[in-house]
Amino acid sequence: MILSRLDQVKPVWDLAIVGAGPAGASAALGALAADPALSVLLLDRAGFPRDKTCGDGIAPHVLDLLGSVGVTGLLDDWTPVRRLSLERDGLVVDREMQRATWVVPREVFDARLVDAAVAAGAQLVRHRVRAMDVRPDCVVLDGSIAAKVVVGADGAQSVVRRGLGLKAAPAALALRGYAPTRAGREERQAIVYGPGRQPSYAWSFDRGDGLSNVGYGEALHPGRPHPTRAELLAKLERLLPDSTRDGEEWKAHHLPLTTWTWRPPPGRVLLAGDAAALINPMTGEGIYYAVATGLHAGRAAVGSLRGSAAADGSGAGAIYRKLVRPLAAHFRHATLAGRLSGVPAVLDRGIRGAAADQRVFDDLVALGLADGRITGRVLRSLVRR
Known part of the structure:
Protein backbone atom coordinates (compact mmCIF):
# COMPACT_ATOMS: atom_id res chain seq x y z
CA MET A 1 0.00 0.00 0.00
CA ASP A 51 15.88 1.03 -11.78
CA LYS A 52 18.97 1.13 -9.60
CA THR A 53 22.47 1.09 -11.05
CA CYS A 54 24.17 -2.11 -9.89
CA GLY A 55 25.88 -5.29 -11.04
CA ASP A 56 22.62 -7.11 -10.16
CA GLY A 57 24.35 -10.12 -8.59
CA ILE A 58 22.32 -11.78 -5.81
CA ALA A 59 24.32 -14.25 -3.72
CA PRO A 60 22.50 -17.23 -2.19
CA HIS A 61 23.45 -15.90 1.24
CA VAL A 62 21.05 -12.99 0.60
CA LEU A 63 18.17 -15.44 0.21
CA ASP A 64 19.27 -17.21 3.41
CA LEU A 65 18.95 -13.92 5.29
CA LEU A 66 15.54 -13.17 3.82
CA GLY A 67 14.36 -16.68 4.60
CA SER A 68 15.06 -15.98 8.28
CA VAL A 69 12.21 -13.43 8.22
CA GLY A 70 9.86 -15.55 6.15
CA VAL A 71 10.57 -14.13 2.68
CA THR A 72 11.04 -17.08 0.33
CA GLY A 73 10.69 -17.87 -3.37
CA LEU A 74 11.70 -14.34 -4.35
CA LEU A 75 13.80 -15.42 -7.36
CA ASP A 76 12.24 -18.77 -8.26
CA ASP A 77 11.39 -17.57 -11.78
CA TRP A 78 14.97 -16.46 -12.56
CA THR A 79 17.79 -18.63 -13.89
CA PRO A 80 20.59 -19.42 -11.42
CA VAL A 81 24.22 -18.88 -12.47
CA ARG A 82 26.72 -21.49 -11.31
CA ARG A 83 30.08 -20.52 -12.82
CA LEU A 84 32.41 -17.66 -11.99
CA SER A 85 35.54 -16.75 -13.93
CA LEU A 86 38.30 -14.36 -12.86
CA GLU A 87 40.95 -13.16 -15.28
CA ARG A 88 43.91 -10.81 -15.31
CA ASP A 89 46.54 -10.44 -17.99
CA GLY A 90 46.14 -13.99 -19.29
CA LEU A 91 45.71 -15.69 -15.92
CA VAL A 92 42.28 -17.32 -15.60
CA VAL A 93 40.30 -19.30 -13.06
CA ASP A 94 36.92 -20.60 -14.21
CA ARG A 95 35.08 -22.77 -11.70
CA GLU A 96 31.65 -23.76 -10.52
CA MET A 97 30.64 -22.10 -7.26
CA GLN A 98 29.49 -24.13 -4.27
CA ARG A 99 26.07 -22.47 -4.55
CA ALA A 100 24.44 -20.75 -7.47
CA THR A 101 23.94 -17.00 -7.64
CA TRP A 102 21.35 -14.97 -9.55
CA VAL A 103 21.60 -11.92 -11.78
CA VAL A 104 18.34 -10.00 -11.39
CA PRO A 105 17.74 -6.35 -12.34
CA PRO A 170 36.38 6.34 0.07
CA ALA A 171 34.60 5.48 -3.14
CA ALA A 172 34.71 3.71 -6.46
CA LEU A 173 32.92 4.69 -9.67
CA ALA A 174 31.19 2.14 -11.88
CA LEU A 175 29.27 2.20 -15.16
CA ARG A 176 26.59 -0.40 -15.94
CA GLY A 177 24.54 -1.32 -19.00
CA TYR A 178 22.58 -4.23 -20.48
CA ALA A 179 23.72 -5.93 -23.69
CA PRO A 180 23.04 -9.22 -25.48
CA THR A 181 24.97 -12.08 -23.91
CA ARG A 182 28.02 -12.86 -26.07
CA ALA A 183 29.10 -16.35 -27.09
CA GLY A 184 31.38 -17.83 -24.45
CA ARG A 185 29.91 -15.71 -21.67
CA GLU A 186 26.68 -17.63 -21.19
CA GLU A 187 25.67 -19.05 -17.82
CA ARG A 188 28.46 -17.36 -15.91
CA GLN A 189 29.64 -14.30 -14.09
CA ALA A 190 32.89 -13.15 -15.68
CA ILE A 191 35.29 -10.61 -14.15
CA VAL A 192 38.38 -9.28 -15.94
CA TYR A 193 40.75 -7.15 -13.89
CA GLY A 194 42.44 -4.12 -15.35
CA PRO A 195 46.17 -3.50 -15.69
CA GLY A 196 48.31 -1.81 -13.05
CA ARG A 197 47.18 -1.08 -9.53
CA GLN A 198 43.80 -2.35 -8.47
CA PRO A 199 40.94 -2.46 -7.82
CA SER A 200 39.59 -2.02 -11.33
CA TYR A 201 37.67 -4.57 -13.34
CA ALA A 202 35.11 -5.17 -16.06
CA TRP A 203 32.28 -7.63 -15.66
CA SER A 204 29.72 -9.56 -17.67
CA PHE A 205 26.98 -11.23 -15.63
CA ASP A 206 24.54 -13.37 -17.63
CA ARG A 207 20.92 -12.80 -16.56
CA GLY A 208 19.72 -15.99 -18.22
CA ASP A 209 17.21 -14.21 -20.46
CA GLY A 210 19.47 -13.36 -23.40
CA LEU A 211 20.87 -10.22 -21.78
CA SER A 212 23.87 -9.61 -19.54
CA ASN A 213 24.64 -6.92 -17.02
CA VAL A 214 27.97 -5.55 -18.23
CA GLY A 215 30.06 -2.81 -16.71
CA TYR A 216 33.35 -1.43 -15.52
CA GLY A 217 34.40 0.08 -12.19
CA GLU A 218 37.52 1.45 -10.54
CA ALA A 219 38.54 3.02 -7.25
CA LEU A 220 38.64 6.80 -7.07
CA HIS A 221 41.72 8.56 -5.72
CA PRO A 222 41.83 11.98 -4.04
CA GLY A 223 43.36 14.63 -6.25
CA ARG A 224 42.79 12.70 -9.48
CA PRO A 225 40.01 13.60 -11.92
CA HIS A 226 37.13 11.17 -12.10
CA PRO A 227 37.01 9.11 -15.30
CA THR A 228 34.45 10.25 -17.84
CA ARG A 229 31.65 8.12 -19.23
CA ALA A 230 33.59 7.72 -22.49
CA GLU A 231 36.68 6.59 -20.60
CA LEU A 232 34.72 4.04 -18.58
CA LEU A 233 33.13 2.61 -21.74
CA ALA A 234 36.53 2.43 -23.44
CA LYS A 235 38.07 0.55 -20.51
CA LEU A 236 35.14 -1.86 -20.45
CA GLU A 237 35.52 -2.58 -24.16
CA ARG A 238 39.29 -3.03 -23.80
CA LEU A 239 38.93 -5.65 -21.05
CA LEU A 240 35.80 -7.34 -22.44
CA PRO A 241 35.88 -6.89 -26.23
CA ASP A 242 32.51 -6.53 -27.96
CA SER A 243 30.68 -6.11 -24.65
CA THR A 244 29.28 -2.65 -25.36
CA ARG A 245 27.76 -3.37 -28.80
CA ASP A 246 23.98 -2.92 -28.73
CA GLY A 247 24.22 -2.01 -25.06
CA GLU A 248 21.52 0.13 -23.45
CA GLU A 249 20.67 1.83 -20.16
CA TRP A 250 24.24 2.91 -19.41
CA LYS A 251 24.35 4.51 -15.99
CA ALA A 252 27.19 5.38 -13.63
CA HIS A 253 27.11 5.32 -9.85
CA HIS A 254 29.37 5.81 -6.84
CA LEU A 255 30.17 2.93 -4.49
CA PRO A 256 31.02 4.00 -0.90
CA LEU A 257 33.64 1.50 0.29
CA THR A 258 33.85 0.15 3.80
CA PHE A 331 34.80 -6.04 6.94
CA ARG A 332 38.27 -5.89 8.49
CA HIS A 333 39.15 -9.01 6.50
CA ALA A 334 37.49 -7.60 3.36
CA THR A 335 39.38 -4.31 3.71
CA LEU A 336 42.67 -6.16 4.05
CA ALA A 337 41.77 -8.34 1.06
CA GLY A 338 40.93 -5.22 -0.95
CA ARG A 339 44.32 -3.73 -0.19
CA LEU A 340 46.15 -6.96 -0.96
CA SER A 341 44.30 -7.41 -4.24
CA GLY A 342 45.36 -3.88 -5.16
CA VAL A 343 48.86 -5.26 -5.71
CA PRO A 344 48.96 -7.01 -9.11
CA ALA A 345 51.44 -9.69 -8.00
CA VAL A 346 49.22 -10.60 -5.03
CA LEU A 347 46.10 -10.64 -7.19
CA ASP A 348 47.84 -12.94 -9.66
CA ARG A 349 48.75 -15.34 -6.85
CA GLY A 350 45.17 -15.34 -5.67
CA ILE A 351 43.93 -16.27 -9.15
CA ARG A 352 46.55 -19.01 -9.43
CA GLY A 353 45.64 -20.33 -6.00
CA ALA A 354 41.93 -20.41 -6.85
CA ALA A 355 42.70 -22.19 -10.13
CA ALA A 356 44.75 -24.81 -8.32
CA ASP A 357 42.43 -25.47 -5.36
CA GLN A 358 38.63 -25.43 -5.31
CA ARG A 359 38.71 -24.70 -1.58
CA VAL A 360 40.70 -21.50 -2.09
CA PHE A 361 38.23 -20.50 -4.80
CA ASP A 362 35.29 -21.14 -2.45
CA ASP A 363 36.95 -19.16 0.36
CA LEU A 364 37.48 -16.19 -1.94
CA VAL A 365 33.88 -16.30 -3.14
CA ALA A 366 32.61 -16.25 0.47
CA LEU A 367 34.97 -13.37 1.30
CA GLY A 368 33.84 -11.37 -1.72
CA LEU A 369 30.10 -12.06 -1.76
CA ALA A 370 29.08 -12.65 1.86
CA ASP A 371 30.69 -12.68 5.31
CA GLY A 372 33.73 -14.92 4.76
CA ARG A 373 37.18 -14.39 6.23
CA ILE A 374 40.76 -14.61 4.94
CA THR A 375 41.46 -18.26 5.64
CA GLY A 376 44.80 -19.97 6.12
CA ARG A 377 44.37 -21.59 2.70
CA VAL A 378 43.98 -18.20 1.05
CA LEU A 379 47.02 -16.78 2.87
CA ARG A 380 49.17 -19.75 1.89
CA SER A 381 48.14 -19.32 -1.75
CA LEU A 382 49.20 -15.67 -1.63
CA VAL A 383 52.69 -16.29 -0.22
CA ARG A 384 53.59 -19.25 -2.44
CA ARG A 385 55.83 -18.53 -5.42
Whole structure:
Protein backbone atom coordinates (compact mmCIF):
# COMPACT_ATOMS: atom_id res chain seq x y z
CA MET A 1 0.00 0.00 0.00
CA ILE A 2 1.32 3.45 -0.88
CA LEU A 3 0.04 6.40 1.11
CA SER A 4 0.01 9.43 -1.15
CA ARG A 5 -0.19 12.15 1.51
CA LEU A 6 2.02 12.61 4.54
CA ASP A 7 -0.84 14.05 6.59
CA GLN A 8 -2.26 10.52 6.70
CA VAL A 9 0.60 9.17 8.81
CA LYS A 10 0.95 8.84 12.59
CA PRO A 11 2.08 11.68 14.90
CA VAL A 12 5.02 9.56 16.14
CA TRP A 13 6.12 6.34 14.48
CA ASP A 14 7.97 3.58 16.25
CA LEU A 15 10.34 3.29 13.29
CA ALA A 16 10.83 5.45 10.21
CA ILE A 17 13.09 4.16 7.44
CA VAL A 18 14.54 6.52 4.87
CA GLY A 19 15.02 4.60 1.63
CA ALA A 20 13.07 1.53 0.50
CA GLY A 21 15.83 -0.33 -1.35
CA PRO A 22 17.19 -3.65 -0.05
CA ALA A 23 18.56 -2.12 3.17
CA GLY A 24 15.39 -0.19 3.98
CA ALA A 25 12.95 -2.95 3.04
CA SER A 26 15.04 -5.41 5.06
CA ALA A 27 14.97 -3.08 8.07
CA ALA A 28 11.18 -3.11 7.90
CA LEU A 29 11.14 -6.89 7.55
CA GLY A 30 13.53 -7.40 10.45
CA ALA A 31 11.51 -5.13 12.71
CA LEU A 32 8.11 -6.54 11.82
CA ALA A 33 9.28 -10.15 12.10
CA ALA A 34 10.35 -9.34 15.66
CA ASP A 35 7.21 -7.33 16.49
CA PRO A 36 4.32 -7.35 14.00
CA ALA A 37 2.55 -4.63 16.02
CA LEU A 38 5.31 -2.09 15.44
CA SER A 39 4.37 1.02 13.47
CA VAL A 40 6.85 1.20 10.58
CA LEU A 41 7.00 3.98 7.99
CA LEU A 42 9.01 3.35 4.83
CA LEU A 43 9.95 6.48 2.88
CA ASP A 44 11.42 6.65 -0.63
CA ARG A 45 11.70 9.43 -3.15
CA ALA A 46 10.97 7.04 -6.05
CA GLY A 47 8.02 4.91 -6.97
CA PHE A 48 8.47 1.16 -7.40
CA PRO A 49 9.44 -0.58 -9.58
CA ARG A 50 12.41 1.63 -10.36
CA ASP A 51 15.88 1.03 -11.78
CA LYS A 52 18.97 1.13 -9.60
CA THR A 53 22.47 1.09 -11.05
CA CYS A 54 24.17 -2.11 -9.89
CA GLY A 55 25.88 -5.29 -11.04
CA ASP A 56 22.62 -7.11 -10.16
CA GLY A 57 24.35 -10.12 -8.59
CA ILE A 58 22.32 -11.78 -5.81
CA ALA A 59 24.32 -14.25 -3.72
CA PRO A 60 22.50 -17.23 -2.19
CA HIS A 61 23.45 -15.90 1.24
CA VAL A 62 21.05 -12.99 0.60
CA LEU A 63 18.17 -15.44 0.21
CA ASP A 64 19.27 -17.21 3.41
CA LEU A 65 18.95 -13.92 5.29
CA LEU A 66 15.54 -13.17 3.82
CA GLY A 67 14.36 -16.68 4.60
CA SER A 68 15.06 -15.98 8.28
CA VAL A 69 12.21 -13.43 8.22
CA GLY A 70 9.86 -15.55 6.15
CA VAL A 71 10.57 -14.13 2.68
CA THR A 72 11.04 -17.08 0.33
CA GLY A 73 10.69 -17.87 -3.37
CA LEU A 74 11.70 -14.34 -4.35
CA LEU A 75 13.80 -15.42 -7.36
CA ASP A 76 12.24 -18.77 -8.26
CA ASP A 77 11.39 -17.57 -11.78
CA TRP A 78 14.97 -16.46 -12.56
CA THR A 79 17.79 -18.63 -13.89
CA PRO A 80 20.59 -19.42 -11.42
CA VAL A 81 24.22 -18.88 -12.47
CA ARG A 82 26.72 -21.49 -11.31
CA ARG A 83 30.08 -20.52 -12.82
CA LEU A 84 32.41 -17.66 -11.99
CA SER A 85 35.54 -16.75 -13.93
CA LEU A 86 38.30 -14.36 -12.86
CA GLU A 87 40.95 -13.16 -15.28
CA ARG A 88 43.91 -10.81 -15.31
CA ASP A 89 46.54 -10.44 -17.99
CA GLY A 90 46.14 -13.99 -19.29
CA LEU A 91 45.71 -15.69 -15.92
CA VAL A 92 42.28 -17.32 -15.60
CA VAL A 93 40.30 -19.30 -13.06
CA ASP A 94 36.92 -20.60 -14.21
CA ARG A 95 35.08 -22.77 -11.70
CA GLU A 96 31.65 -23.76 -10.52
CA MET A 97 30.64 -22.10 -7.26
CA GLN A 98 29.49 -24.13 -4.27
CA ARG A 99 26.07 -22.47 -4.55
CA ALA A 100 24.44 -20.75 -7.47
CA THR A 101 23.94 -17.00 -7.64
CA TRP A 102 21.35 -14.97 -9.55
CA VAL A 103 21.60 -11.92 -11.78
CA VAL A 104 18.34 -10.00 -11.39
CA PRO A 105 17.74 -6.35 -12.34
CA ARG A 106 17.19 -4.17 -9.32
CA GLU A 107 13.99 -2.96 -10.94
CA VAL A 108 12.67 -6.47 -10.25
CA PHE A 109 14.45 -7.44 -7.02
CA ASP A 110 13.88 -4.21 -5.13
CA ALA A 111 10.20 -4.04 -6.05
CA ARG A 112 9.61 -7.58 -4.84
CA LEU A 113 11.43 -6.89 -1.60
CA VAL A 114 9.51 -3.70 -0.87
CA ASP A 115 6.26 -5.54 -1.65
CA ALA A 116 7.25 -8.11 0.99
CA ALA A 117 7.87 -5.31 3.51
CA VAL A 118 4.47 -3.78 2.81
CA ALA A 119 2.81 -7.19 3.07
CA ALA A 120 4.46 -7.59 6.48
CA GLY A 121 2.88 -4.35 7.70
CA ALA A 122 5.15 -1.45 6.70
CA GLN A 123 3.45 1.66 5.31
CA LEU A 124 5.14 3.00 2.19
CA VAL A 125 5.10 6.72 1.39
CA ARG A 126 6.70 8.35 -1.62
CA HIS A 127 8.59 11.24 -0.11
CA ARG A 128 12.09 12.67 -0.46
CA VAL A 129 13.68 13.37 2.92
CA ARG A 130 15.80 16.51 2.92
CA ALA A 131 16.45 17.27 6.60
CA MET A 132 16.78 15.49 9.93
CA ASP A 133 16.56 16.85 13.47
CA VAL A 134 17.66 14.50 16.27
CA ARG A 135 15.85 15.47 19.48
CA PRO A 136 16.11 14.00 22.99
CA ASP A 137 12.89 12.00 22.66
CA CYS A 138 12.59 11.36 18.89
CA VAL A 139 13.89 12.15 15.42
CA VAL A 140 12.02 14.58 13.16
CA LEU A 141 12.33 14.35 9.40
CA ASP A 142 11.55 17.42 7.31
CA GLY A 143 9.95 19.11 10.29
CA SER A 144 6.84 16.94 10.24
CA ILE A 145 7.64 13.19 10.41
CA ALA A 146 8.52 12.06 13.92
CA ALA A 147 9.84 8.63 14.89
CA LYS A 148 11.37 7.04 17.96
CA VAL A 149 14.01 5.30 15.81
CA VAL A 150 15.19 6.19 12.29
CA VAL A 151 17.10 3.94 9.92
CA GLY A 152 19.01 5.70 7.17
CA ALA A 153 18.99 3.41 4.13
CA ASP A 154 19.08 6.17 1.54
CA GLY A 155 22.12 5.13 -0.45
CA ALA A 156 25.53 6.49 -1.30
CA GLN A 157 24.46 10.15 -1.06
CA SER A 158 22.63 9.59 2.22
CA VAL A 159 20.92 12.61 3.75
CA VAL A 160 20.73 10.75 7.06
CA ARG A 161 24.48 10.09 7.09
CA ARG A 162 25.19 13.76 6.43
CA GLY A 163 22.73 14.68 9.18
CA LEU A 164 24.84 12.69 11.64
CA GLY A 165 27.91 14.66 10.61
CA LEU A 166 29.80 11.60 9.35
CA LYS A 167 32.51 12.14 6.75
CA ALA A 168 32.31 10.72 3.27
CA ALA A 169 33.79 7.28 2.71
CA PRO A 170 36.38 6.34 0.07
CA ALA A 171 34.60 5.48 -3.14
CA ALA A 172 34.71 3.71 -6.46
CA LEU A 173 32.92 4.69 -9.67
CA ALA A 174 31.19 2.14 -11.88
CA LEU A 175 29.27 2.20 -15.16
CA ARG A 176 26.59 -0.40 -15.94
CA GLY A 177 24.54 -1.32 -19.00
CA TYR A 178 22.58 -4.23 -20.48
CA ALA A 179 23.72 -5.93 -23.69
CA PRO A 180 23.04 -9.22 -25.48
CA THR A 181 24.97 -12.08 -23.91
CA ARG A 182 28.02 -12.86 -26.07
CA ALA A 183 29.10 -16.35 -27.09
CA GLY A 184 31.38 -17.83 -24.45
CA ARG A 185 29.91 -15.71 -21.67
CA GLU A 186 26.68 -17.63 -21.19
CA GLU A 187 25.67 -19.05 -17.82
CA ARG A 188 28.46 -17.36 -15.91
CA GLN A 189 29.64 -14.30 -14.09
CA ALA A 190 32.89 -13.15 -15.68
CA ILE A 191 35.29 -10.61 -14.15
CA VAL A 192 38.38 -9.28 -15.94
CA TYR A 193 40.75 -7.15 -13.89
CA GLY A 194 42.44 -4.12 -15.35
CA PRO A 195 46.17 -3.50 -15.69
CA GLY A 196 48.31 -1.81 -13.05
CA ARG A 197 47.18 -1.08 -9.53
CA GLN A 198 43.80 -2.35 -8.47
CA PRO A 199 40.94 -2.46 -7.82
CA SER A 200 39.59 -2.02 -11.33
CA TYR A 201 37.67 -4.57 -13.34
CA ALA A 202 35.11 -5.17 -16.06
CA TRP A 203 32.28 -7.63 -15.66
CA SER A 204 29.72 -9.56 -17.67
CA PHE A 205 26.98 -11.23 -15.63
CA ASP A 206 24.54 -13.37 -17.63
CA ARG A 207 20.92 -12.80 -16.56
CA GLY A 208 19.72 -15.99 -18.22
CA ASP A 209 17.21 -14.21 -20.46
CA GLY A 210 19.47 -13.36 -23.40
CA LEU A 211 20.87 -10.22 -21.78
CA SER A 212 23.87 -9.61 -19.54
CA ASN A 213 24.64 -6.92 -17.02
CA VAL A 214 27.97 -5.55 -18.23
CA GLY A 215 30.06 -2.81 -16.71
CA TYR A 216 33.35 -1.43 -15.52
CA GLY A 217 34.40 0.08 -12.19
CA GLU A 218 37.52 1.45 -10.54
CA ALA A 219 38.54 3.02 -7.25
CA LEU A 220 38.64 6.80 -7.07
CA HIS A 221 41.72 8.56 -5.72
CA PRO A 222 41.83 11.98 -4.04
CA GLY A 223 43.36 14.63 -6.25
CA ARG A 224 42.79 12.70 -9.48
CA PRO A 225 40.01 13.60 -11.92
CA HIS A 226 37.13 11.17 -12.10
CA PRO A 227 37.01 9.11 -15.30
CA THR A 228 34.45 10.25 -17.84
CA ARG A 229 31.65 8.12 -19.23
CA ALA A 230 33.59 7.72 -22.49
CA GLU A 231 36.68 6.59 -20.60
CA LEU A 232 34.72 4.04 -18.58
CA LEU A 233 33.13 2.61 -21.74
CA ALA A 234 36.53 2.43 -23.44
CA LYS A 235 38.07 0.55 -20.51
CA LEU A 236 35.14 -1.86 -20.45
CA GLU A 237 35.52 -2.58 -24.16
CA ARG A 238 39.29 -3.03 -23.80
CA LEU A 239 38.93 -5.65 -21.05
CA LEU A 240 35.80 -7.34 -22.44
CA PRO A 241 35.88 -6.89 -26.23
CA ASP A 242 32.51 -6.53 -27.96
CA SER A 243 30.68 -6.11 -24.65
CA THR A 244 29.28 -2.65 -25.36
CA ARG A 245 27.76 -3.37 -28.80
CA ASP A 246 23.98 -2.92 -28.73
CA GLY A 247 24.22 -2.01 -25.06
CA GLU A 248 21.52 0.13 -23.45
CA GLU A 249 20.67 1.83 -20.16
CA TRP A 250 24.24 2.91 -19.41
CA LYS A 251 24.35 4.51 -15.99
CA ALA A 252 27.19 5.38 -13.63
CA HIS A 253 27.11 5.32 -9.85
CA HIS A 254 29.37 5.81 -6.84
CA LEU A 255 30.17 2.93 -4.49
CA PRO A 256 31.02 4.00 -0.90
CA LEU A 257 33.64 1.50 0.29
CA THR A 258 33.85 0.15 3.80
CA THR A 259 36.97 0.57 5.93
CA TRP A 260 38.72 -1.02 8.90
CA THR A 261 36.99 1.29 11.31
CA TRP A 262 33.30 0.74 10.61
CA ARG A 263 31.46 1.04 13.89
CA PRO A 264 27.82 2.13 14.15
CA PRO A 265 27.29 5.30 16.20
CA PRO A 266 25.14 5.25 19.35
CA GLY A 267 21.67 6.75 19.57
CA ARG A 268 18.33 6.38 17.86
CA VAL A 269 19.59 6.90 14.27
CA LEU A 270 21.01 3.82 12.52
CA LEU A 271 22.64 3.47 9.10
CA ALA A 272 22.39 0.43 6.84
CA GLY A 273 23.71 -0.60 3.44
CA ASP A 274 25.27 2.03 1.18
CA ALA A 275 24.27 4.80 3.60
CA ALA A 276 26.65 3.18 6.10
CA ALA A 277 29.33 2.89 3.36
CA LEU A 278 29.18 -0.90 3.36
CA ILE A 279 30.50 -1.91 -0.05
CA ASN A 280 33.08 -4.70 -0.16
CA PRO A 281 36.30 -2.98 -1.34
CA MET A 282 37.55 -6.19 -2.99
CA THR A 283 34.50 -6.96 -5.13
CA GLY A 284 32.03 -4.06 -5.03
CA GLU A 285 29.37 -6.36 -3.47
CA GLY A 286 26.73 -4.45 -1.55
CA ILE A 287 23.35 -6.21 -1.60
CA TYR A 288 24.31 -8.85 0.97
CA TYR A 289 25.48 -6.16 3.39
CA ALA A 290 22.41 -4.04 2.74
CA VAL A 291 20.09 -6.91 3.63
CA ALA A 292 22.18 -8.08 6.60
CA THR A 293 22.52 -4.64 8.19
CA GLY A 294 18.93 -3.75 7.36
CA LEU A 295 17.62 -6.81 9.21
CA HIS A 296 19.86 -6.08 12.18
CA ALA A 297 18.81 -2.42 12.24
CA GLY A 298 15.14 -3.42 12.34
CA ARG A 299 15.79 -5.89 15.15
CA ALA A 300 17.78 -3.28 17.07
CA ALA A 301 14.89 -0.84 16.79
CA VAL A 302 12.52 -3.40 18.31
CA GLY A 303 15.00 -4.21 21.05
CA SER A 304 15.33 -0.56 21.99
CA LEU A 305 11.56 -0.05 22.08
CA ARG A 306 10.38 -3.27 23.64
CA GLY A 307 13.27 -4.89 25.43
CA SER A 308 15.42 -2.14 26.94
CA ALA A 309 15.07 -0.44 30.29
CA ALA A 310 14.35 2.93 28.70
CA ALA A 311 12.21 1.45 25.90
CA ASP A 312 12.21 4.80 24.09
CA GLY A 313 14.48 3.97 21.17
CA SER A 314 17.54 5.77 22.48
CA GLY A 315 19.46 2.53 22.95
CA ALA A 316 19.01 1.31 19.37
CA GLY A 317 22.58 2.16 18.35
CA ALA A 318 24.12 0.15 21.19
CA ILE A 319 22.01 -2.90 20.35
CA TYR A 320 22.79 -2.55 16.66
CA ARG A 321 26.52 -2.39 17.35
CA LYS A 322 26.37 -5.73 19.19
CA LEU A 323 24.32 -7.38 16.46
CA VAL A 324 26.70 -6.38 13.66
CA ARG A 325 29.91 -7.21 15.52
CA PRO A 326 30.59 -10.39 13.45
CA LEU A 327 29.97 -8.44 10.25
CA ALA A 328 32.34 -5.70 11.39
CA ALA A 329 35.04 -8.36 11.81
CA HIS A 330 34.35 -9.57 8.26
CA PHE A 331 34.80 -6.04 6.94
CA ARG A 332 38.27 -5.89 8.49
CA HIS A 333 39.15 -9.01 6.50
CA ALA A 334 37.49 -7.60 3.36
CA THR A 335 39.38 -4.31 3.71
CA LEU A 336 42.67 -6.16 4.05
CA ALA A 337 41.77 -8.34 1.06
CA GLY A 338 40.93 -5.22 -0.95
CA ARG A 339 44.32 -3.73 -0.19
CA LEU A 340 46.15 -6.96 -0.96
CA SER A 341 44.30 -7.41 -4.24
CA GLY A 342 45.36 -3.88 -5.16
CA VAL A 343 48.86 -5.26 -5.71
CA PRO A 344 48.96 -7.01 -9.11
CA ALA A 345 51.44 -9.69 -8.00
CA VAL A 346 49.22 -10.60 -5.03
CA LEU A 347 46.10 -10.64 -7.19
CA ASP A 348 47.84 -12.94 -9.66
CA ARG A 349 48.75 -15.34 -6.85
CA GLY A 350 45.17 -15.34 -5.67
CA ILE A 351 43.93 -16.27 -9.15
CA ARG A 352 46.55 -19.01 -9.43
CA GLY A 353 45.64 -20.33 -6.00
CA ALA A 354 41.93 -20.41 -6.85
CA ALA A 355 42.70 -22.19 -10.13
CA ALA A 356 44.75 -24.81 -8.32
CA ASP A 357 42.43 -25.47 -5.36
CA GLN A 358 38.63 -25.43 -5.31
CA ARG A 359 38.71 -24.70 -1.58
CA VAL A 360 40.70 -21.50 -2.09
CA PHE A 361 38.23 -20.50 -4.80
CA ASP A 362 35.29 -21.14 -2.45
CA ASP A 363 36.95 -19.16 0.36
CA LEU A 364 37.48 -16.19 -1.94
CA VAL A 365 33.88 -16.30 -3.14
CA ALA A 366 32.61 -16.25 0.47
CA LEU A 367 34.97 -13.37 1.30
CA GLY A 368 33.84 -11.37 -1.72
CA LEU A 369 30.10 -12.06 -1.76
CA ALA A 370 29.08 -12.65 1.86
CA ASP A 371 30.69 -12.68 5.31
CA GLY A 372 33.73 -14.92 4.76
CA ARG A 373 37.18 -14.39 6.23
CA ILE A 374 40.76 -14.61 4.94
CA THR A 375 41.46 -18.26 5.64
CA GLY A 376 44.80 -19.97 6.12
CA ARG A 377 44.37 -21.59 2.70
CA VAL A 378 43.98 -18.20 1.05
CA LEU A 379 47.02 -16.78 2.87
CA ARG A 380 49.17 -19.75 1.89
CA SER A 381 48.14 -19.32 -1.75
CA LEU A 382 49.20 -15.67 -1.63
CA VAL A 383 52.69 -16.29 -0.22
CA ARG A 384 53.59 -19.25 -2.44
CA ARG A 385 55.83 -18.53 -5.42
